[in-house]
Amino acid sequence: MPSRRDFLKQAALSGAAAMLGSLPQAEASGDAPLALPAGRTLEYWIQADSLPWILAPNGRDSMTGAAYDAAQSSFVTVGYRAYSENWAALLPPDPGIGENSGIPGPILRARVGDTIVIHFKNNDVRPKPAAHSIHLEGLVREMENDGFWRSSEPNLPGTAVYPGETYTYRYTAPASAAGAWLYSDFSASRRMKGRGFDIRIYRDVPVYTRAKPQEPSELDAPVGAQFGLFGMAIIDDENTKPADRENVVIFHDLYSDDLPMLVQDFDCINGRSFLGNTPTFQARTGERVRWRIGSVGRENHVFHIHGHRWRMNGAFTDTHLLAPGTTATFDYLEDSPGEWLYHCHFTEHIMGGMAGLYVVS
Ligand SMILES: [Cu+2]
Numbered sequence: 001m002p003s004r005r006d007f008l009k010q011a012a013l014s015g016a017a018a019m020l021g022s023l024p025q026a027e028a029s030g031d032a033p034l035a036l037p038a039g040r041t042l043e044y045w046i047q048a049d050s051l052p053w054i055l056a057p058n059g060r061d062s063m064t065g066a067a068y069d070a071a072q073s074s075f076v077t078v079g080y081r082a083y084s085e086n087w088a089a090l091l092p093p094d095p096g097i098g099e100n101s102g103i104p105g106p107i108l109r110a111r112v113g114d115t116i117v118i119h120f121k122n123n124d125v126r127p128k129p130a131a132h133s134i135h136l137e138g139l140v141r142e143m144e145n146d147g148f149w150r151s152s153e154p155n156l157p158g159t160a161v162y163p164g165e166t167y168t169y170r171y172t173a174p175a176s177a178a179g180a181w182l183y184s185d186f187s188a189s190r191r192m193k194g195r196g197f198d199i200r201i202y203r204d205v206p207v208y209t210r211a212k213p214q215e216p217s218e219l220d221a222p223v224g225a226q227f228g229l230f231g232m233a234i235i236d237d238e239n240t241k242p243a244d245r246e247n248v249v250i251f252h253d254l255y256s257d258d259l260p261m262l263v264q265d266f267d268c269i270n271g272r273s274f275l276g277n278t279p280t281f282q283a284r285t286g287e288r289v290r291w292r293i294g295s296v297g298r299e300n301h302v303f304h305i306h307g308h309r310w311r312m313n314g315a316f317t318d319t320h321l322l323a324p325g326t327t328a329t330f331d332y333l334e335d336s337p338g339e340w341l342y343h344c345h346f347t348e349h350i351m352g353g354m355a356g357l358y359v360v361s
Contacts (some may be wrong), residue, residue, distance in 0.1 A: 015098050035109070037116055039113030039173070044106070045083040047121045047163075048132040048185070048229060052104045053077040055254070055266050056353070061274035063355060064097035068274065070346045074253075075261045078124050078132065078185075079228045080105030087121050095246075103271025105183070108136070112237040118169040122161045131187045131222050136233060137325070138181030139171035148186045160187045177282075180235040180292040180327040183226025226258050227248075228271055230296045232327065242277025244287035249279070251301040251322060251344055251354060252295045266353055267344065273353030280357040281342070283334045290331035295322035302345035303359060308338045319345060334360055 056073040060066065078101025082091045093099045097106035106238045110116050116139065122132050133147035146167065149159035158167040232248055250270055256262040269278040284290045303320045310332045312320060320328050343355035 015117050020067070027066060038112060039115065041115045041117060042110055042116045043085075043119065044108060044120075045119045046080050046084055046106065046134065047083055047087050048078055048224075049102060050076060050078050050079050050124045050165060053103065053228070053271065055268065055271070056277045057222075057272070058274075058276045060276065061277035061353065062295050063274070064351070068272075072263050073266070073273070075259060076101065076126055077228045078126070078224060079103045080231055082106035082132075087119075087123075098248060101266075101271070101293075103228035103230075105192045105201070106247070107231065108183070110233070110234040110235050112173050112178055113233060114173050114174070114235075116171045118171075118232070119166065120132045120161060120169060121157070121166045122163050125135075126214070129163040130224065131162045132159055132185045133159055133167070134169055134183055135186035136169070136171060136181065136183035138177050138179070138233065138235070139173055140177070141169070141171045141193040145169040146186075171237045173235050175237065178240065178255060179235060180294065180329050182294050182296060182325060182327060183231050183233055184296060185227075185229035186246045187224060202332065205210055208336035210305070222248070223353040226254070226298055227254075228252075232292060234292060241288065241331075243290035244290045245281070245334075246292060247279075247281045247358075248292045249303070249356075250296055251299075251303070251349075253299055253349075254351075258350050268350040269354055269356050275341075275353075275355045275357065278353070278356035283358070283360045284327060284335055285334050285360065287334045288331055289334050292327065292329050293320065293322060294327035295324055297324055299324065299349070300346075301349060303342070304345045305342040306340040307338055308332065308340070327339050336360055 029330070040042055052074065053072060054074045056068040059068055081102055082097050082100050083089060086093060091097060091100055096109060100106050103291065108116060120134050120135055124130055128269060133149060135147035144157055154160065158169060161167045185222070210227050230250065230252070232250065254262055254266045256265055256270060266273040272278045295301050302321045303322055304318060309316045309318045310330045312330050322328065337360045340358040340360065341355055342358045345348045
C-alpha cells in the first residue's frame with residue numbers, strides 16, 4: 001500500500017484535480033482532505049547553536065527598578081538559528097523569520113499545500129554538548145520526521161542528532177494546518193537530574209535516564225526546550241487576511257532547578273526577561289495588528305494586553321489562557337494610541353519578568 005507521502009507525491013505529479021475524486025474524505029485530523037494541489041517546497045537550513053545569552057541585556061527591570069548585572073542574568077544556552085544553504089551563513093533578522101537570534105528559533109512560514117524541508121545541523125559546542133532534534137507540531141509527516149526520541153529505540157534517525165551531525169525533516173501542510181504551531185527539541189537530552197532522573201553517557205553525550213521508575217515524575221518537558229530550543233511555524237491559507245503587523249510572542253520559564261548556572265528563576269518572553277528587555281512591539285492606529293502567541297514549558301500563562309480587546313471563539317476578550325504547547329492567533333484594527341503593557345497575568349510571572357511594551361502611535 002502506498003504511503004501518504006507517496007500518495008501526495010503522486011497527486012502532485014498527476015495533477016491534484018484528477019486525484020481528488022478518489023480521495024478518502026475527512027481523513028485523519030480534521031474535516032479537510034489531506035491532499036491538496038501541489039504547493040511550493042520550502043527549504044530551511046537550521047542549526048542548533050550554543051550561544052552566550054543575556055536574559056536582561058539592559059541590566060534592569062524598568063517596572064520594579066531592580067538591577068540585574070550581566071553575571072546575574074547570563075548563561076550559555078542552545079537555540080535554533082536559520083542559515084543560508086548548507087548552513088553557510090547566518091541569516092540576518094527579517095520580518096519573515098524574525099530576529100533569528102536563537103530564542104525563539106526562526107519563524108517557519110508556509111502556505112497550505114506547501115512542503116517544508118528542514119535541514120538540521122547540531123552545532124552544540126558546549127563542553128558537555130547534547131543530542132538535539134526538531135519536533136514540529138501541526139503538519140503532516142512520516143514517523144521518521146517526528147524527531148521524538150525514546151530509550152527503547154535510541155537510534156531512530158532524526159530523534160537524536162549528535163553534535164556535528166545533520167538530519168533532514170520533511171512535512172506537508174494540509175488545509176487543517178492553517179494557523180500557528182510550535183516546534184522544539186524532543187531528543188535524547190530529555191529531563192534533568194534531580195527530578196527522578198540520572199545522567200548516563202551515550203556516545204559521549206549525556207543522556208538522562210529515569211532513576212526511580214516507581215516514582216511519579218513530572219511532565220517530561222524536553223530539556224532542550226527548557227534551554228531555548230523552540231520556535232513557531234506559521235501556516236497561512238486563503239482565509240488569512242493580510243496584516244500590517246504580526247507579533248510573535250512565546251512565553252517560557254527558565255528555572256535554576258533545571259539550569260544550575262542561573263542565580264534565580266526567570267519568566268521570559270522570547271528569551272528575555274523584565275520590562276525594557278523583552279520585545280517592544282510597535283503599531284499605528286488604523287493598522288491591522290495580528291498576535292501569534294504560544295507557551296513552552298511547565299506553566300500556564302495568561303496573555304493580556306492593556307487597553308485592547310479582540311474577538312476569540314465568538315466573544316470579545318482581553319486575555320487568553322495558554323497551557324504548555326499551545327498557541328493562539330488573533331487580530332484587531334488598532335485604535336488605541338499609547339504605551340501599553342502586554343504581560344502574563346499570573347502575579348509571580350509578571351513580577352518574574354514576563355512583561356513587555358506595546359507602543360501605538
Ligand atoms: Cu505566566
